[in-house]
Amino acid sequence: MITTVGAKAAARREGDTAPTLGPGELLKGPFTGRALRQQGYLLVSFVAAFVQVLVLTVTLALGGALVVLVVGLPLLLAGLVSLRWNSRRERLRILRLTGERVPEPYREPGPSGNPLQRLLGHLSDPATWRDLVHLVVASGLGLGWFLVAVGSWVLPLGAVTLPFWYTALPEHRIPLMHVNGSEYYISTLPSILAFSAVTLAFVWLVNPTLLELGTRTQTGLGRALLGLSRLELDRRETALRTTRSQAVSAAEAERRRIERDLHDGAQQRLVALAMDLGRAKSKLKTGDEADSEAAAQLVAEAHEGVKLALSELRDLARGIHPAVLTDRGLDAALSALAGRSPIPVEVDADLPWRPSPEVESAAYFVASEALANMAKHAHATRAWIELEIREDHLRMIVGDNGVGGAQTDPGGGLDGLSDRIAPLDGILSVSSPLGGPTQIIMEMPCPNPSAS
Template sequence: MATEYAPHTRDQWDPSGRPPSKHLLPPALRAPVEGRTWREFGYLMLSLPISVLLFVFAITMTSLGMGLLITFCGVPVLAAGLAGCRGFGAMERARARGLLKLDVADPPPLRIKAGGGPMAWIGAVLKSGTSWRHLLYAVLHMPWAVFAFTVALTLWSYGWAALTYPLWQWVFPAFTDADGIQLYGDATRHVYLDQPVELAATSAFGLVLVLVTPWLMRGLVMVDKVMVTGLLGPSRLATRVSELESDRGVVVDTAAADLRRIERDLHDGAQARLVALAMDLGLAKEKLTQDPEAAARMVDEAHGEVKIALQELRDLARGIHPAVLTDRGLDAALSAVASRCTVPVQVEVDLPARPAPAIEGIAYFTVSELLQNVSKHAQATRATVEVWQTADRLMLQVGDDGRGGADTTAGSGLAGLAERLDAVDGILVVDSPVGGPTTVTAELPWRG
């Protein structure tokens, strides 16, 4: 769904009804004890043994499979290795979701021909780009995991050890011949951290490490996130294909709904009126010789029905595609829509040229539907419509001073509008706090 919300329109209360907690400490001071920091530290610690196991498995199976390719045995061995890497990838995605809160979609499943048997499965594994990306992850992640593990563990342990050094410094004189941690020593001189000033300096150094380490770990984890997303998730091409398939379904459903609406309007409106008109004219024809005056009245009534039928047909044609939009563009078309709104509407259109006809039509119907919402639901006293171009995007913004509370919950008109915009790579942004005002911004590709 291509719908976004402004920050202050999000729910400001947790499910229990309590307001969100306010932290007394700034992020830099509370980072070392936050749950996120400990989860990331745990992720980096687990990465080393898992990556070593995955690396050994991947290299062993790949080398064995490549070496056996001179016989047919190498093909299933290589396929089994790739399938094992995919299994490890599923585990890594689950670990990233649990510890890093990184929601990575599963890659598309293997496309195995029905009834193909084991050979079809082997062929699907070997031809899948996802399988080879999982193998690449297994090879690349191990050296990175070693580096990240070493850096995180060293900084984390040294930081907390130095910070708490005054609490456990007594261990040295109690159980060893040293007075503290030895900084320097030779045959004639030894330097220990045992004086109050030295203890304080060590603790201060540890505090700096403790405060800095969480942010360094977040930088290390960002690399892991990129690797998991880029190598273990669906490829950009697969994601784009999935989006296009979904958008195609939306377009087909929308077109079918529009055709049903047009059929219903024709059947219940103009068609029914024209049938009644034909019957009235038939009666008038029969009465023409017997009662000319009654026939004249019936013809006069039929004339009025013809005008109403013509107006309904004009409205229906405007609903399909308004002629003023084709002839004069968005400025004139939106001004005509605004004139039919129940509240005063100020329209500002600042476009250097006309966009593609399809985008222009979507923009027109988007503003038209939003203004209908203003008329029906907003209880506003005024509204505004602004249209402008930013880079290669067409921006629309409709605002009103009504009661607010608009949302895109399932079944609402805004939800359907968001789906239509999503079908052409558009975005709908709803900012409508309870009490108003409401601002709805739509973003469309220019495609001039």
């Protein structure tokens, strides 16, 4: 069975909007937990849309009238910011009611710059106009659903209390209709009780269906207009396919590298070690003094081989995920990496919080491979690593003062680094003019865990 995260969250929340709804649920009346949440959602959505229409009308009217003055632009900007804020609140209401997250489609979470630049940033974003269309349609439909939600309480309350106050009406009767000049009404207590019972039964049976219809209409409208467009969904699907392919390629390249290092390094040393120990064992069996001395020499050489094999295995482990990275974080791991580099490396790290393990591992891999390539090809006398978190993005620069000329060729080492960070929405750029310096710049999203 395949299901979505939103569906799982909705299924865990008793009485929430579900993919299917049987008649038994609709017969439970307008006062179940499910119906009460739907009433609250419809009421708040309509009131919020009504207030937002007023705010937007006032700010746009005043801003347009005063646009030639300095205060006009801030008023226009305030109206668009309030529109985006209202749309975000509607997405949050949909999430709380259905468990389904509606992703934000904005190009920028908040355009920056002076008021004119921010205003143009909002106006140039297609999602802003979709927010406006949603506001107009939702406020129009919301009036009907508002009446349904209010009627969920007014009609049953009136039906139950009608026998106690109908005598206060003119002529103690309730007019029903006029047909061909004749007036039909009810005025006796039995007819009043029957009318109350019919009204209560009608509300009890019909109102839950209307609430369900209103909720699904409003949430469907929000998903359609406040979420990602079809073009954006297609673009993200293509990007996900690409990054998935890059992740597979990076994992396969890493596997081949580990196999190669094990085969060419530690494995060869362990084979030689086994052969030396076998020869030493044969010489010891003879009991000859000369053979015993030769066996001792072979054992000493095997001991050195064991130390070299252990050193190579430790280096291999450091290249994958060193223990210091787990224990002390990225800045300490990079400092240890710089200490082992044949080129003097300066590390300047400014990390107000610790990145996630995935981000730390990817950044360490990029720095390790970059320093290894610099040691082989750059002919540099100095290198540096700059690390900082700015606007919830980890930015790392690995540079050297070598000969330059590094290029990102398909299938090359730098292209492999790009594949390594692409699944984390990372970006890698290379600046390496002939004559140097070379700078490998990496950026990855790195949100503050305390803010989530």
